[in-house]
Amino acid sequence: MKQGQNKVTKENLLQWIEDYSWMIESIKEERQPVAKVDNNSYIGAKTAIYGIEATLPKASGGTSDPVFIEVQRRVYSSHKRIREYEIKVVEVQKRIPLVQGDREIEVLHRLLNGNSMRAIGKHMKLSSTTIFRIKINIIEQMLKKYVL
Template sequence: MSKGQIFVSEGNLLQWIEDYHWMIETIKEAEMDVAVIKGAKVASYGIDSTLPKASGGTSDPVFYEVHRRTQYGGFRIQQYRRKVSEVQKRIQLVVGDREMEILHRLLNGDSMRSIGKHMKLSSTTIFRVRNNVLKQMLVL
């Protein structure tokens, strides 16, 4: 396995599906942090562009925190992107209305209990359909 690739097993895929909703939110948050850092450097137009520029680092604690997150979280965010991408490219392999509904609800972070309640299915049926979804997604 080369650098950048991740191992996809049934257990890994199930975990990534269960974690999908918060990994997406974390990626969005990281992208916003990067935008803040890029935008926080120097004003290039308007009244702020006429003000003197600070030499050296910044003493702004919020800027420092955002910078820390982007430096530390870069590798972590890349891992999340790979996992999310792996799930996304396998979604098209899922066939069946029940399977798709359960998959999308899992990706949204719904619990098995709430899915069963919504679909009026037993927990045994939900688990069986979820396992079928995993098998379909592992065909790739």
């Protein structure tokens, strides 16, 4: 993680809770196995093994296939990004047991699922102002034992 983002502040924790659902989806997506075309080859750049193309000289040191280059770029850049997501998700998960109260727990789980404050208020039949106050209370509870 970049220096400064390592710190768990009120603002960071609020943002991580808001981003939690899509970070989890990104982590799950990254961990899925690579799709295979058949038993011996992966999707991506192919090398001709039959016909006249097999006799032609091969490029050394790289490929000119733009799709393959894009796949490589995404794979290399995503590992670092996914690791940062994992760190943020774990920080949120460590603090979930600190939240007390039925309303707070319900609001927290709905926030982590990606629900908006308006949708949570509608479901719980509470005003958006009340949901906002509950959200602030959740953050205070989550930071209480982990004061820096």
